[in-house]
Amino acid sequence: MLQLNQIHKVFNEGTLDEKIALSHINHALDPGDFVTVIGSNGAGKSTLMNVISGVLSPDVGEVVIEGKNVTNLPEHKRAAFIGRVFQNPLAGTAPSMTIEENMAMAYARNKKRGFRAGVTKKLKGFFKESLATLHLGLEDRLNAKVGMLSGGERQALSLLMATFTEPKILLLDEHTAALDPSRAELITTLTKDIVQQHQLTTLMVTHNMQQALDLGNRLIMMDKGQIILEVSGKEKEELTIEQLLQEFQRIRGSKMTSDRALLS
């Protein structure tokens, strides 16, 4: 479904600040794979997400989605196949527009936009149905401005908007990190349900090791722009946080440096 071939990305090449963000990454996701990505700060997780979504273009290597090379496709064109939820709960929705208008824009993701009405009666019914699955009562507030919603509600809406059109790839970039624990729990549960329901091929970056272990069928650990550990299936189910940390120390000969990862 998603193939990353020899992805290499260097920032500030030739200066003192030179940093190899991604070092010849090779990775492939099968349809329906749900991969969680962990790693210390600066390991290249976010860069990887940005290369896949087209925000950044790799120096070397190619991104292939369903057999199609999309490396040179700009971000907005690639977005037809990719659903994204950002860390900032305010980033995924337009605050001065209503819930139904936001949903309508998300609905048009893989279609050509024209001069038809954005929100129609038929769509409203569909939006209501989809919103009801969140159990937040948003289905009764179709005409409310999104800016009036709480951070948790907005993130739930972002998640729904990114997924209800069934993208080929779903990218979740620490999408629960900026929420309080109970809201993060809610979004985590929703993520699990939605991904399962639509059988979405998903890549989720997280700082929360427990979350990385609980969700998904595969786990990869990144450090210094490389994938240093890959676990899947039964092996992943039996994995614990302690084992993960030990594994990191064994491979790298040093302790994992992310305080947030350790604390959570």
Next chain:
Amino acid sequence: MFSMLFPAFESGVIYAIMALGVYLSFRILDFPDLTVDGSFVTGAGVASIMLVNGQSPVLATIAGMGAGFIAGCITGVLHTKGKINPLLSGILMMIALYSINLRIMNDRPNIPLLGQETLFSMFRSFWEGLGIDEALNSVFAGIGLDPTTWSIMALMILVTFTIKFFTDWFLRTEIGLALRATGDNKQMIRSFSADTNKLTVLGLGVSNAFVALSGALIAQYNSFADIGMGIGMIIIGLASVIIGEALFGIKTIMRTTLAVIGGAIIYRIVIGLALELGFKAGDLKLITAMLVVIALVLPKILEGQKERARKKRKRSEFEKTYALGPEKEGDNVASTKSNSQSL
């Protein structure tokens, strides 16, 4: 009184189209577009030169509008492709348009249209056949309102409201929604596969088309086009938008576009009153600037006063409910302190 307000009202309805254009760029796209000062004259210049050369007023007006569209698109390209800051892209285009407008106007800083057939004279001859003027005048003469013709007002209300309804409709289409999101949250709408660059160019094009249409109509209304007629136009547009929004509300798009039209008319009436009071035409820019400053600052001052009054009320309520002795109050403070320490 009313006979003085009538022309202010008339020109206000024409300037309202320009204000709707400014609303599109400034509010919807969140792009402070100074192209307006130039594209207003572009519309007026193109229409006037075509009228002088014997073209039909309808065609001349539409051509003026089209020229404005192109000017706006170029500003958009400067910003999106050239990565030039929005304010600077607008200023560059405004300056460039000064020269272009002079060329359009055949190197004449002023083109008189006296005696030319215009959209208004055309419509007037049609209108007078209907005999509505006499009927309206017999009704309104009682309050001292008997203009020579109602035809300009009728035509302009028709045109301006067509533009308003077009805007309302456009902003609710799929493209319109994406355009609004471009001004609201670029990252979001890009992640839903909209090309924010193209949308910005389109939005600025439509915005400046409105501005140029307004310029073309003002030239025909005043019977001349002048190279300097666009100076400060962006501020006039802004004044209309801000005054309108403050007075008539912004609950929905339809409401806001109506508010902007109202704002444009009120602005003209205020200017009319200022002239009546003995201010000179040259003072109007200063008055406009002050009007915008007041419209921007006053709501904040009022808000602050309201907030202070609310707090004062809350405090007195609190004191009444918890009317405790001085020692006890002291205890309370102490316990809160220790609480905060233990946290």
